[in-house]
């Protein structure tokens with residue numbers, strides 16, 4: 268629905284701005300159906316203004332000494348601490364995750380600010396011994412220019428933080444296009460940088476439909492880098508468009524992550540970790556466990572433990588205490604989950620628990636669902652559902668488990684539960700995923716560790732660590748003869 272302005276519009280060139288005839292969309296609470304606020308549909312003209320403002324700010328920001336750039340990030344860390352509760356509650360109201368998770372996510376942003384501010388005293392270059400006499404060679408990292416950060420709704424601020432902070436500390440300027448579901452949270456994030464006095468134009472926030480605003484950024488010749496997290500489908504589209512202007516594109520995409528459980532595993536540990544990885548954020552994580560590949564001799568025991576823990580999970584409004592999982596983020600997500608469960612049942616899967624909507628007047632709630640008797644070739648085991656659905660698949664050996672794990676187009680995250688040093692090491696080597704967890708859930712990223720996936724889960728780039736600078740900077744090699 269379209270509304271007249273009642274809220275902040277877009278953040279361009281250091282101020283909040285909106286046109287006289289600005290159109291707005293609603294941000295709606297998926298637990299209650301209540302409208303939480305309004306965000307602007309950026310016009311094509313405003314998208315261009317955002318890019319122009321970032322372009323104009325680039326030279327001065329690039330030439331600002333690195334430690335001075337870092338000061339803004341240190342200050343932001345402090346201000347995020349002060350706004351933590353407000354930001355976390357807004358995230359829960361916009362996309363439904365439980366408040367404890369939202370608070371944890373703001374904590375990740377604070378730590379990322381500090382980590383990237385630390386780079387203000389590093390961002391090292393290299394020196395190389397010259398083959399010539401009286402010649403000195405050094406390589407320095409230089410910022411690339413205007414970076415468009417396009418982010419999804421499942422981690423409204425953490426994923427934005429990974430991209431935006433890496434871009435800023437390395438001297439780039441940013442145009443950020445968040446998912447519309449979480450545009451209010453994006454406004455609070457942006458306001459922090461306004462309040463710490465980030466120079467005009469260094470960070471710009473442009474909201475609106477991905478197919479319009481995001482696509483325009485991908486086409487724009489003054490955007491030099493696209494850093495995208497979202498679905499594989501959109502990632503491919505963006506790459507195609509960006510190729511025409513030779514943009515560099517970093518993609519963090521979907522997953523179909525498995526937990527492999529061998530017969531020698533600690534089944535209690537595995538069951539706890541699997542349930543957490545499958546149902547936290549209502550399964551709406553790129554790293555969520557959605558398949559359990561288990562050796563047949565321990566399948567029944569593991570299944571009964573997983574079902575018992577899952578049945579204790581309480582679904583509800585994420586702002587209420589005692590709630591373990593919130594709603595799906597939108598109606599489309601809810602219908603997708605229903606569709607996949609029905610495909611699975613048609614193919615012979617057995618619903619061990621869950622399997623239906625939770626009655627609610629306005630909310631998009633679905634029971635955490637465990638399926639057994641699933642084949643790895645079933646759609647429910649091959650396609651990303653992005654919801655609270657976990658499928659059990661039986662195998663007869665370690666080798667078969669690895670084969671099935673690798674038999675999807677994705678390669679983001681895999682867990683292997685075993686007490687065998689031999690299988691742990693072979694698994695680490697043979698699993699085709701960017702993230703491998705031995706005796707841990709699939710969803711355990713730590714700051715400072717390269718994050719990203721293989722195959723259709725990405726395009727080879729990594730973030731959440733200094734490896735992000737491989738995207739956000741380019742090398743300049745300087746030869747000096749003296």
Ligand code: NAD
Nearest residue numbers: 418419420445446477478481482497498501519520521553
């Ligand atoms: P999405 O691809 O629909 O949208 C992501 C962003 O792209 C949004 O801001 C959206 O508005 C924008 N967008 C949509 N169409 C566009 C277009 N044609 N051109 C440019 N931009 C466009 O994804 P989503 O539904 O918001 O998020 C869920 C997806 O994100 C899942 O596939 C999930 O696996 C993935 N994800 C991946 C990671 C990772 O790090 N690998 C992390 C979180 C989420």
